[in-house]
Amino acid sequence: MAAFKNKDNGIWYVQFRYTDWKGERQQKLKRGFPTKRDALAWEREFLMQKQADINMTFENFVQLYERDMKPKLKLNTWLTKESIIQKKILPYFKSRKLSEISAKDIMDWQNEMRELSDESGKSYSPTYLKTIHNQLSAIFNHAIRYYGLQINPAAKAGNMGVEERREMLFWTKDEYLKFADAMMDKPLSYYAFEMLYWCGIREGELLALTAADFDFQAEMVSINKSYQRLKGQDVITTPKTKKSNRVIKMPEFLCEEMQDYLKMFYSAGTDERIFPISKHYLKHEMERGCKATGVKKIRIHDLRHSHISLLIDMGFTALAIADRVGHENIDITYRYAHLFPTRQTEMADKLNTERKGA
Structure with missing residues (x-):
């Protein structure tokens, strides 16, 4: 140029x-x-x-879509999109002209997707069906916004599937402490779970931590990156969202624990990952601890739910919690309020006291 x-x-x-x-x-x-x-x-x-024309083939337009979108996205985000496009969308539409794909074509594709099943023989979940439909719709929206396409046939055909919210499992403080005791035979595992539970950080944020991220004098840990394993390579990316870049105040006991951990294995100030483990390792260790203690099995991400739930139970506001855990939208934090239904009983009891005292 x-x-x-x-x-x-x-x-x-x-x-x-x-x-x-x-x-x-x-x-x-x-x-x-x-x-x-x-x-x-x-x-x-x-x-x-x-370089584009709405009469070009869908496959050729996808190449333009990749050229436009890939540089704007994190690698792991693009790889997820790419997998859906290559496996679920291109095989059906690649030879069709972009401008000739109709809402009826989309409906036929939707019906075919509903008939497919995963490796275990189960039909695709409503959430996954919605995800692949949204990706197809996003491609057409891109064509409308930048290349002159007039109508999005995927939008005209209507959505496929629905977003299912997974049940939010969590551990109470007593359940976590019981589990943590079983982890003390492996310091690396114990301190990793301590950071996850008491700081509410994401798994990728934990695995990206370095000694340089800690300011023990201020009792702070900086969250400014995330770890991913992509195509057999360790990849450090920016955090999930802009709000995920944050500094977390650690409780005093956790500062002491992490100082002990770093003294055991690492020199202060290094930029190497202090938890050089995989997500699979953490999952295996959680299963080991649950089996040893009898504590109900939850996912690694549910430790984040557990931290948020604990803060809610302690009476902190949704705004304060959202700031600590890096929620992009405070509405996300409000989704956790139902995890402590005993609050309703507490409210009713206090209202009863107020009425009787009147």
Whole structure:
């Protein structure tokens, strides 16, 4: 890409060749830009529009979709999208012209998806059906927003499936302490679960922690990255959302525990992961602890639920909790309120006292 300045009047222009969607070479000249930046911005927009045509095949448009979207997304997010596109969408639509795919075609595809099953022979869950439909709809929306498509046939056909909220399991403090006692035979496991339960951090945030993230004088831990295992490689990414970048105040006992842990294994100030383990390892250790103690089995992420539930029970506001755990929206935090139905009894008892004392 290049822009040129007219020496006579100081106005910028662009002149370039491009290959259109038919594979034919074309030339373009556009004058009248006040700055080089404006000229280059126009050229980028022009190329984006001209390289696509709504009569191109769906498969070719997906290549443009990838070019546009992949740089904006985290690698793990794109890989999830890519898997759905390659396995569930392209096999059905790849040879069709983008502009000729109708709502009826989408409905036929939906019916076929409903008939499929996973490796264990179970039909796809309503949540997964909704996820793959949303991805197809997102591709058409992209075509409408940037490439001139007029109608989203996936939206016209209507949604497939529904989002199912998983049951929020959690441990009470007593259940966690019982479990933690069983973990003390393996310091690495014990301290990992201590961070998960008492700070409410996500699993990926835990596995990305380094010694440099801790400020023991201020009793703080900085959450500014996340760990993923992608295609056999350890990958450190930014946290899940903008709000996930946060500094958490640790309880005094946890600061002491983590200082002991770092002294056992690591030199202060290193940038190496202090929990060089996998998510599979943590899952195995949780299963071991549950089996040894009889505590009900929950998922690793449910330790985050447990932390939030504990804070709710201690009387902290949803706003304060959302800030601590990095919820992007306070409404997410409100979803946890039902985990302590005994609050209703407490309210009723206090109202009864108020009425009798009147």
